[in-house]
Amino acid sequence: MSAFKSLALAMAKGFVRDKMALFFAIVFPIMFLLLFGGLLTDQGTSKSEIVQIGSVAVLDQAPKAALATLDISKESSEKLALEDLRKGDVDAVVSQTGDTLVLHYSQADAVRSSIVRGTMGAIVQSANAAASSTPNTYTLKATQVEDQALETIQYVTPGLLGWAIAMGATFGAAANLVVWRTNGLLRRLRLAPIPTASIVGARVLVSLGVAATQTIVFLGLAIVLFGLKLTGSWPMIIPLLIAATLAFMSIGLLAGAISKTEEGATGLANFVILPMAFLSGSFFPLDDAPTWLKTISNLLPLKHLNEGMLDTMVRGQGPSAAVWPIVILLGFAVVLTAVSAKVFRWDK
Amino acid sequence: MGAHIEVAGLTMAYDDVVVVDDVSFQIAPGEFFGLIGPNGAGKTTTLEMVEGLRRPLSGTVTIDGIDPASRDPKLLRRIGVQLQTSAFFERLTAREQLQSFAALYDAPRAAVGAMLELAGLEDKAGTQTSDLSGGQRQRLSIACALVHDPDVVFLDEPTASLDPQARRNLWDVLRSLNDDGRTVILTTHHMDEAQALCDRVAIIDGGKILQLDSPAALIRGLNAPVRISLAPGTLALEEARGLSGVISADLENDALIVATRDPVSVLTALAGLGALEGLSVAGASLEDVFLELTGREYRA
Secondary structure, rough: HHHHHHHHHHHHHHOOOOOOHHHHHHHHHHHHHHHHHHHHHHHOOEEEEEEEEOHHHHHHOHHHHHHHHEEEEEEHHHHHHHHHHHHOOEEEEEEEEEEEEEEOOOOOOHHHHHHHHHHHHHHHHHHHHHHHHOOOOOOOOOOOOOHHOOHHHHHHHHHHHHHHHHHHHHHHHHHHHHHHHOHHHHHHOOOOOOHHHHHHHHHHHHHHHHHHHHHHHHHHHHHHHHHOOOOHHHHHHHHHHHHHOOOOOOHHHHHHOOOOOOOHHHHHHHHHHHHHHHHHHOOOOOOOOOOOOOOOOOOOHHHHHHHHHHHHHHOOOOOHHHHHHHHHHHHHHHHHHHHHHHHHHOOO | OOOOOOOOOOEEEEEOOOEEEEEEEEEEEOOEEEEOOOOOHHHHHHHHHHHEEEEEEEEEEEOEOOOHHHHHHHOOOOOOEEEEOOOOOOEEHHHHHHHHHHOOOOOOHHHHHHHHHHHHHHHHHOHHHHHHOOOHHHHHHHHHHOOOOOOEEEEEEEOOOOOOHHHHHHHHHHHHHOOOEEEEEEOOOHHHHHHHHHHHHEEEOOOOOEEEEEEHHHHHOOOOEEEEOOOOOOHHHHHHHHHHOEEEEEEEEEEEEEOOOOOHHHHHHHHHHOOOOOEEEEOOOHHHHHHHHHHOOOOO
């Protein structure tokens, strides 16, 4: 027991004192979280700039709420205003002749121009409704479904966390195995009166500790900075992450068993992890991906971790949604560990 | 304290190339035993089989009657190993390395302080191993091998790549290892080191033991001439060659070298001639025995 504790302590100290490992396991993924969370959540909220020529009764009389997404400035010369529009300095120019509202827009920014046209159309429509005394018969309430309804942060957090866990566990196991084999520590430990299981067990414990730290820091930041909301069965991510850590450690073990140098092992781990992160939807959803790509992604452990986390922590599904992913991850760990044991060597 | 090691008919081959060929020897408790030989002679493979890291193709090794390859925890607890490369945990300090190894062997924590003192690393206890000098790292790796007070210690080229001061300094540590009856096995290719430390040495080449005896007996067995060195000009070459008992006399490197197997009569004659300026006398060393046995040609 004291041998197991001292091995785990030695590995943990070795990790905490390795600034590069800390950076790649914790800081690097958080940079992506800040980037994705900060950039994508603000999309589409900036106001459309509109120039009003002379008096436009519809706008002047419109309720404040209807104008919330518009930034209206007034200008007397229509010619100058249209010049600004052509240059792209403003998004639309509005004037009123009698009962006709004229909206100039530029197709240069298609998204923006359609937003302006939609907003103006709605304002005219409600002005018409107000002018006639008949109450509205129909109203439209728009509701989106599935991941589109999830705010960006809700989608991005589980995926990036999955990627971070995959990196931490894979690189930790791979580097540990190769470094200890090349510096002779594995041989040295083999001559110590301790079972091999306590060496492996200590490494698993340290990797689980790293994964737990990553999870707490990640979810904490996403909740505090970006308002991530966890749904009902989110505690199921704990067994999910334990199973995933074992699966990714088995990838690292295999990379470490095959490679002769630390550089080779981390290179090989990178070669596996980065494409896997893209193909598993860690960075963007794969809903629109071709079928063959989705088939490949179903073979990847990270894909099942991501789906399990999305289902339980943001899509509001029950705990049972995590069961299959856990079974698949554990199966993956068993198979790859068995393969690694076949190619494992104690010394160079 | 100490253990009896018995090696009989040890043979090992890789891909049909025999690297250890029918090696047998016995080591008594308290003995300091050296395995010496050129690179690729098979000494490290022999050592690994005795440690139990490798199973021999044929032959047997026992340490107090137990096969080391069985990884019997009772036996492993009695063995201390210092491996060729300095095998340490990454980014731990000297003290933490010793604490980790002590814990692996259930050794008392008090041993850590004693080992830091033995290795002369008290003021480096809080330094990470990567920041220690080569000599300090070697002393630490030996201290890590001794932290559980083993009965048998294996040292694999402990002074490789050290400067002369660091080597001598390490010898002082090594010399005391078998004082309280511990059995020590050392591999080295420094002949002066084997001569200074070992009770008996086995000279290995081509996987076979060529000679096995105490360094002094091996040197006597060589019956090599004694080299008497004098300042140049002390004596004419012809005159020196004419003295009785002289085998040869030559000028080498700013010195007159006289070789003889009868140093007593040659020195007496030189004293009679008053020709003793710059005198020094050198007998054969273990290195001469080694070169005589293994040849002088270069090996990669």
